[in-house]
Amino acid sequence: MVVPASPSVVEPLAVLTRRYGSGAPAVVELIRRTGGCTSPIRLEGESVAVSARSGAVLARQSTRSQAPGFVLVACGNRRETRCPPCSERYRRDAYFLVAAGLAGDEEKGVSPSVASHPLVFATFTAPSFGAVHRRVVDPSGGVRPCRPGGQPEVCEHGASRRCLERHAESDPRIGQALCPDCYDYEAAALWNESLGALWRRTITYLPRELAALSGVSVAALRTGVRVAYAKVAEFQVRGSVHVHAVIRLDGPDGPATAPAGGATAQRLAGAVARTAARVAVTVAGPNGREMVIRWGSQIDTRPLNTRSPRGGDGHGAGVAGYLAKYATKDAQSGGGLDRRIRVEAVIERAEISDHARVLMRSAFRISPRWAHNLGFRGHFLTKARRYSVTFAALRAVRAEYRAKADPWLAQVRARATGDQVVVRRNFHYTGSGLSLAERAVAASIRGSAPSPARAQGGGESRLAGLLPRARPAPGLAP
Ligand SMILES: [Zn+2]
Ligand SMILES: [Zn+2]
Ligand SMILES: [Zn+2]
Known part of the structure; x- marks a missing residue:
């Protein structure tokens, strides 16, 4: 050789x-x-x-x-920070997996007819757990002051509720709490921890809202429509997870059959937004604290049209690339660590922001296993069984x-x-x-x-x- x-x-x-x-x-x-x-x-x-x-x-x-x-044998690690070539292979697989569900892939056994099914790209955010420094860019590209106002001007801990800075993109303060004492770290960790449960409930309740918008009963809708999805988790700098998902409607027998009842992508987008606004899970936190887990108010839903690539709102390849990219990330972009923590002392020694450290301590108290992920249970890319192909395939x-x-x-x-x-x-x-x-x-x-x-x-x-x-x-x- x-x-x-x-x-x-x-x-x-x-x-x-x-x-x-x-x-x-x-x-x-x-x-x-x-x-x-x-x-x-x-x-x-x-x-x-x-x-x-x-x-x-x-x-x-x-x-x-x-x-x-x-x-x-290659390690096969998904994380970009751990093994670049294995992560790149995973990213490509993730791309195919997502793209096959958008446009179909006959070779891999995904019916091309899925391209004509109602499809929505949605982003679900976490609610606020307290004010953080942020970079606000207006539509013209100008950067606005971080936190221009706030009544009263100082919080009960004497910290200013104002920040007039126009933070640069690389500013390490972005995502950090204005007042760590005001920020509800425990709730933030608990929210990350409960994200899976909230997502499952969202998918369970989606047909209800869709039925209401379609003017049919839930039972009638369920006989003719199935929901399929692929989703990725993305850490925000404040340490909370967002979810980006493609949500598709199939017929009763899955991807090869068209959904009944004339549902459109627009109607599906409406149903997703309504579900996201209403769904909630009650969980038990440390010290007997009960918390209602909901999505934040910023929900973005856009109908996708993969059939007419040049027209409408269609940008399927962009969406697949976007989801695939996040599939190789980990909690580090939110201040977490890329490997499991066995002893709590690691949190104190880690080179992370003070904001992430407090969040990680809270996560450790909830579940040491997921503390490195700031509570999140680590399913960065998941999908409905019928969405498309599997990584194993x-x-x-x-x-x-x-x-x-x-x-x-x-x-x-x-x-x-x-x-x-x-x-x-x-x-x-x-x-x-x-x-x-x-x-x-x-x-x-x-x-x-x-x-x-x-x-x-x-x-x-x-x-x-x-x-x-x-x-x-x-x-x-x-
Ligand atoms: Zn490797
Ligand atoms: Zn600021
Ligand atoms: Zn405060």
């Missing part, structure tokens, strides 16, 4: 050669196949090719018989593609004429992560990979061509 002769690879290669001898190029190839994953896992074992007809073993391939004696397609490119398997398959070959893999874990030299190799592979924009793949650009261009997301206050 050809190894790029850039200085960053040559030196680590010398180190790898000292360690693996003639197996060094094979190690580089394994790292290349993970896409330059930052912390792959190391497996040893064997693949056994078996005849589907007779069950007879056709061939074996052991990692022991080949340099370097192990295989590497997309991974299976990729595995099948890789299997086709495997020369050993190709040979076995060629010999087994007229017989199906089943591969059983018996591998065990022997370690994870990379050595310093291996890390340098992985970094150079990442550096030479095509940029995400160019690496979007045929399908993605094909969809982008079908659908209108991306439009910036609705601008909502932090």
